[in-house]
Amino acid sequence: MFSSVTLFSIFLMAIGLILVAGGALALWRFASLHSKGTPVIVRPLPASDGAAWRHGVMVYSESVLKVYKLRSLRPGADVCFSRHDVSIVDRRDPTMVEAGFFDDGLKVVRIQTRSVGQWELALDPSGDTALVAWVESSPSVRQTRVLPTDIEKRFRAVSDRQRGGQRQGHQGF
Numbered sequence: 001m002f003s004s005v006t007l008f009s010i011f012l013m014a015i016g017l018i019l020v021a022g023g024a025l026a027l028w029r030f031a032s033l034h035s036k037g038t039p040v041i042v043r044p045l046p047a048s049d050g051a052a053w054r055h056g057v058m059v060y061s062e063s064v065l066k067v068y069k070l071r072s073l074r075p076g077a078d079v080c081f082s083r084h085d086v087s088i089v090d091r092r093d094p095t096m097v098e099a100g101f102f103d104d105g106l107k108v109v110r111i112q113t114r115s116v117g118q119w120e121l122a123l124d125p126s127g128d129t130a131l132v133a134w135v136e137s138s139p140s141v142r143q144t145r146v147l148p149t150d151i152e153k154r155f156r157a158v159s160d161r162q163r164g165g166q167r168q169g170h171q172g173f
Contacts, residue, residue, distance in 0.1 A: 022073060025073055026071070026073060029068070029070070029072070029073070036057055036059055036068075037057040037058050037059035037060070037068075038057065038058045038059075038060075038123075038126075038127045038130055039055075039056075039057060039058075039124075039127070040055075040056050040057065040058045040067065040121050040122065040123055040127060041053050041054065041055055041056070041102065041106070041121070041122035042054055042056050042067055042069070042079070042119060042120070042121050042122070043119065043120050044116075044117065044118070044119055045110070045117065045118040045119060045120060046118075047120075049095050049097050049098070050095065050097035050098055050100075050101075053098070053101070053122070054069045054070075054071065055069070055070045055071070056068050056069040056070055056078070057070065058121075058127070058131075059077075060130070060134050062083075063082060063083050063084070064080050064081065064082055064083065065080070065081040065083070065086070065131075065134065066079070066080050066081075067079040067080075067081070079116060079119070080116075081111070081113055081116065081119075082113070082115065083134065083135065085113045085114055085115055086111050086112075086113055086135050087111065087112050087113075087135070088109060088110075088111055088131070088132065088135060089110040089111060089112050089118070090109075090110050091107050091108065091109050091110070091128075092107070092108050092110070093107065093108070094106060094107075094108055094122065098122070102122055103124070105124055105125065106122045106123060106124055107122070107123060107124075107125070107128055108120050108121070108122050109121045109122075109123055109128060109131065
């Protein structure tokens with residue numbers, strides 16, 4: 001049988017192993033994401049002045065903006081914004097409280113989405129420009145057209161309609 005000292009040491013080793021594994025995962029996430037995208041400080045709204053800000057990285061794809069918080073152990077993105085769902089509401093300068101921990105030159109951009117609500121992103125001028133370009137380069141859902149994949153089939157359909165209309169017109173004479 002195990003003595004209480006042995007059980008306690010096994011317990012401490014298990015806790016230590018969990019902490020080392022969590023630290024390694026956090027370090028890997030920080031190192032791999034730090035150079036992957038655009039740096040950002042992000043928070044969900046509503047939030048009080050200076051509260052709930054988290055450092056992270058934004059990674060753009062064609063249709064989704066993924067935000068990875070740097071101090072998170074989650075294997076995937078912490079927040080995902082769909083391009084068709086994002087609208088930029090306004091910009092503001094940091095408050096006095098926020099200016100205490102923000103880098104100089106950051107502006108706060110408030111965005112609105114139907115799926116995840118309102119968020120604020122603290123971005124430098126190049127990050128702000130990248131966000132605006134990403135949002136504005138998306139065509140409206142109403143403007144998205146389906147391109148013909150079988151042009152011959154469409155051509156024949158138009159030709160058949162024209163011939164059918166001519167036949168009907170000639171039949172009446």
